[in-house]
Amino acid sequence: MEHYDVMIVGGGPAGSTLAWALRNSGKRILILDKADFPRDKTCAGWVTPAVAESLQLDLDDYRRDHVLQPITRFRIGMMGQPAVDNDHGDNPVSYGIRRCEFDTYLLDRVESANKVLKTPVKDIRRDGGNWIINDTYQAPLLVGAGGHFCPVARQLGDGPGSHETVVAAKEVEFEMTPEQAENCAASGDQPELWFCRDLKGYAWVFRKGSFLNIGLGREDNHKLTDHLEAFVQEMKDQGRIPADLPGRFKGHAYLLYAHAERPLVDDGILLIGDAAGLAYTQSGEGIRPAIESALLAAETIRRASDMSAQSLQRYGDAIADRFGRRAMPEQEGWQLPGWVKTSVASGLMRSHWFTRKVVTEKWFLHQDVPPLKVAV
Incomplete structure (x- = not known):
């Protein structure tokens, strides 16, 4: 039997960041993952400057061998109506990444933990x-x-x-041929976000260098494929994406923070990232919550006198302080607050001020929230 102080199940951004943050703690750490790395992880995939700062990423080092697409503009719209183009200035407000590269980069820099990959947890x-x-x-x-x-x-x-209410998504990411790239109107510095007319989800088109990511996420899984097919056809008809897309779209699921009810801690046990259901309620983004939850967990583990639920509850309190108290709304709907779900929604999605200041900068980029800084 191999003995450790901490076992982390999952080597993605949350798990690798926790191990990295505990690198000088003197604790023996094990990371287990059923996949090998690099792994095939389809994701719209962007990280904000706040995430890069929290991770202490050297962006110049990262971009030498990996896709790092600067984002300075966003295109926001409601399906079936014209989109709004917003320019956020010369400095990048986010960076497009490929998860197969990003996850491997974060895991590879963890040198103080033992890693057991290609090993499913069976018991x-x-x-x-x-x-x-x-x-x-x-x-x-x-x-x-x-x-x-x-x-x-x-x-x-x-x-x-x-x-719990689960958001289901389907997406595809592929490297375009020169002909496909020429016939793709989507711009690398401008992700496109298209909200469903019933406001129960949204779709996206995101170009990262020669790679293109297309997807759609919704609450009601049984309608997901129909909405996705209609969106893809609309984008093809507009010339936004190539007419010949490869393969099938891959599915995944996650919980939104305000809708999740998973407990975060118990005696000797703790959940971080998507395992804890921490994706932002307004956008469904999970990378920043995963990173920040890992950093908060590391701080709790360092300070804990034992591994009892009482000692670990500091982590649950820190999550609530950072992301707010969870509350289950009476009405369904995940992206937008109730006051938006009226006849004015269509007009708001044509407003430069609303799509920039509220949808993009607040809901998707969380520019009003400073980077999380904890001792690591």
């Missing part, structure tokens, strides 16, 4: 004060960082198949 059990995985690894603290379907979430009585 988790509690024995005294330790958690045991696959009858091989044990530790007093188990951290779930494996996304929406993380097996650690099930240990807290929640997880796949729960009653």
